[in-house]
Amino acid sequence: MSKKILELKDLKREFIVGSETVRALRGVSFDVEEGEFLTIMGSSGSGKTTLLNILGCLDKPSGGNYILDGTDVKNLDRDELARFRNHKIGFIFQSYNLLSRTSALENVELPLLYNPAVSSSERRERAMHALDSVKLAERYDHMPNQLSGGQQQRVAIARALVNEPVMILADEATGNLDTRTSYEIMSLMQDLNIKQKKTIVFVTHEPDIATFSSRTVTLRDGMVIKDIKNENVKNAAEALASVSKTEDDKS
Amino acid sequence: MKILSLIKLSLRALLRNKLRAFLTMLGIIIGVAAVITMMSIGKGSQQSIENSLSNMGSNLITIVPYNNVPGGVRVQGSSVQSLTIEDVSALERQSTHLSAISPIAQSNGQVIKGSLNWPTSIQGVAPEVLEIKKLSLKDGIMFGEDEVRSSAKVCLLGQTVIDNVFEPGENPIGQTIRFNKIPFLVVGVLSPKGQNTFGQDQDDIVIAPYTTVQNRITANRYFQSIVASANNEAESNPASDEILEILRQSHRLRxxxxxxxxxxxxxxxxxxxxxxxxxxxxxxxxxxxxxLLIGGIGIMNIMYVSVTERTKEIGLRMSIGARGIDILMQFLIEAVMISVVGGIIGVVVGVSATMIVAHTLGWPTLISQASILISFFVCALTGVFFGYYPAQKAAMLDPIEALRYE
Structure with a gap:
């Protein structure tokens, strides 16, 4: 049996808004094993974002346990959480969140800047390597505004990879992209998952995207209502090829 | 995060908004330049006063008559007559802290030589006056005790007087001038001393034996002042007390x-x-x-704007592992950078301004290293002080909120 990367035990998160208590998560439990490609689905208000914040160590649960790579996050203070994010997690956001007027290479280097163990020459080398692995070797010195949406998201993926995290956490990473580019990104994610054995947790509300993952957890009203293994994982590269083909036919 | 990377990062952030950074710096630049210029001018004039006073002899003691008639009409000190030759002899006999004493009998008048004339004042003195007032001879000799005893009509002239009553190149020694119709033989020329701090020409002077001035010009037995030298500067105060004692006795004051x-x-x-x-x-x-304080407030203001503007960037940095301290340092160093770079420019501007003032207005200035160092450190401190609060605000941001900020 492979190693458990994530363990969620009866996870609860409550917010106090005025005099009311909003229960965003009402006891979520599931485990993620190393090398899994998990999608978390759910409509808005289902507690998806709250769960994502907790998984990303940006927030702490008000009840239950969240164990990431063998450490219970509950016991960590603000600085330890930051270090944990730096070492264990690679974030990918819907709106890319690249620093403007900063080259692709420097954007990718960013997480390593906060890791004092990495020297500046190693930093550069690892950032180049990460950009190469998302097929942007030609674009080191381009600024984000000189890159397409798909390219920007690939820079963001390289940034998520550069620290060699135990888990990649994607928040609607294809939300701002057209179908074709979405498939490109998903194909890249599948590559990372299969070839580099990266654990990926992908939050989305598009069922289409979920079909590329190996497992789907569906949330509603702060609880898990479905947790199914995907027996028939679609290949994103093939989907991409068929989209290109249809487009070619049209033209 | 390493300090070098932080500095690079801040530099880049500043270069991105060059005009804004410069305008923020301007407050600091003006502040520092003003501090340095003001201190240099102040110190310079202080130094020049000190120099010219110690030129006159830092152990110089001056005794002047002082009017104290209660309820009566108060008149100018110099027209009060209380100092006499008896006082001088009493001081010579009894004082232990004084190395030289000379009375001064002064009179205004006209120096005449041939067709030229010049209004000046004659000072009747004892030969010791050279030592007391740090005067020196450029040419000729000083009169001695014999001339004093015999009220000899000899004199020494200052450079200004010579320039005005002698033809250029003419040797005054051995010639006769007339002061208020009385002929004087010129025996010496005083070395020029220039103006003192108060703009008074110290070379516009004629000196002669005090007996000559008293007997032949003022025709009275009083002195306008008595000057003396203490053995050294440290003995000035005991000497002054001693003089008080001796003169009260000699004046028979109850x-x-x-x-x-x-x-x-x-x-x-x-x-x-x-x-x-x-x-x-x-x-x-x-x-x-x-x-400088106002400059600091400017920095604080712009750092607030910068933090708000870059909230999303802060959120991102936090989400990929920046600790609060990393964010704090990033913004703090940016603020310190503004103030320190502003400070350096300010020092350059201040020093140049001081030099311009010294050169064009001819004011005495003194650029002290202390003033440069102090204003520079105050500057860096200003950056830390005014940068800390905005930086702290940035560091305390919640990464979730900051990431969502638009």
Whole structure:
């Protein structure tokens, strides 16, 4: 049996808004094993974002346990959480969140800047390597505004990879992209998952995207209502090829 | 995050908004330049006062008559007549702290030589006056005790007098001039001393034996002042006390009577002038310091804007592992950078401004290293002080909120 990367035990998160208590998560439990490609689905208000914040160590649960790579996050203070994010997690956001007027290479280097163990020459080398692995070797010195949406998201993926995290956490990473580019990104994610054995947790509300993952957890009203293994994982590269083909036919 | 990377990062952030960074710096630049210029001018004038006073002899003690008739009409000190040759002899006999004493009998008048004339004053003195007032001879000789005893009609001239009554190149030694119709043989020429701090020409002078001036010009037995040298500067104060004692005795003043003379030491005068000009320097520096404070507030303001503007960037940095301290340092170093770079420019501007003032207005200036160092450190401190609060605000942001900020 492979190693458990994530363990969620009866996870609860409550917010106090005025005099009311909003229960965003009402006891979520599931485990993620190393090398899994998990999608978390759910409509808005289902507690998806709250769960994502907790998984990303940006927030702490008000009840239950969240164990990431063998450490219970509950016991960590603000600085330890930051270090944990730096070492264990690679974030990918819907709106890319690249620093403007900063080259692709420097954007990718960013997480390593906060890791004092990495020297500046190693930093550069690892950032180049990460950009190469998302097929942007030609674009080191381009600024984000000189890159397409798909390219920007690939820079963001390289940034998520550069620290060699135990888990990649994607928040609607294809939300701002057209179908074709979405498939490109998903194909890249599948590559990372299969070839580099990266654990990926992908939050989305598009069922289409979920079909590329190996497992789907569906949330509603702060609880898990479905947790199914995907027996028939679609290949994103093939989907991409068929989209290109249809487009070619049209033209 | 390493300090070098932080500095690089801040530099880049500043270069991205060059005009804004410069305008923010301007407050600091003006503040520092003002502090340095003001301190240099203040220190310079203080130094020049000090120099010219110690040129006159820092152990110089001056005794002048002092009017103290209670309820009566108060008249100018110099027209009060209380100092006589008896006082001088009493001091010579009894004092232990004085190395030289000379009375001064002064009279205004006209120097005439041939067709040229010049209004000046003649000072009747003892030969010791050279030592007391730090005068030296450029040419000729000083008169001695014999000339004093015989009220000889000999004199020494200052450079200004010579320039005005002699033809250029003419040798005054051995010639005769007339002062208020009385002929004097010129035996010496005094070395020029230039103007003193108060703009008074120290070379516009004729000196002669005091007996000659008293007997032939003023025709009275009183002196306008007595000057003396203490053995050294440190003995100025005991010497002054001693003089007080001796003169009260010699004037037969009763215990309840006030002095009819006053004693001033050069050290006292230096202190008084120094404290005045020191006060002025402090005042100017405080005003300049206020402009530095305003510069600091400018930094704080712009750092707030910068933090708000870059909230999303802060959120991102936090989400990929920046700790609060990393964010704090990033913004703090940016603020310090503004103030330190502003400070360096300010020092350059201040030093140049001082040099321009010294050159064009001819004011005495003194650029002290201390003033540069102090204003530079105050600057860096300003950056830390005014940068800390905005930086702290940035560091305390919640990464979730910050990431969502638009």
């Amino acid at each position: 215990r309840n009577q006030d002095n009819d003379f006053s004693v001033r030491t050069q050290a006292e005068l230096i202190n008084t002038l120094n404290s005045t000009s020191g006060m002025l320097t402090t005042l100017l520096t405080v005003i300049a310091g206020i402009s």
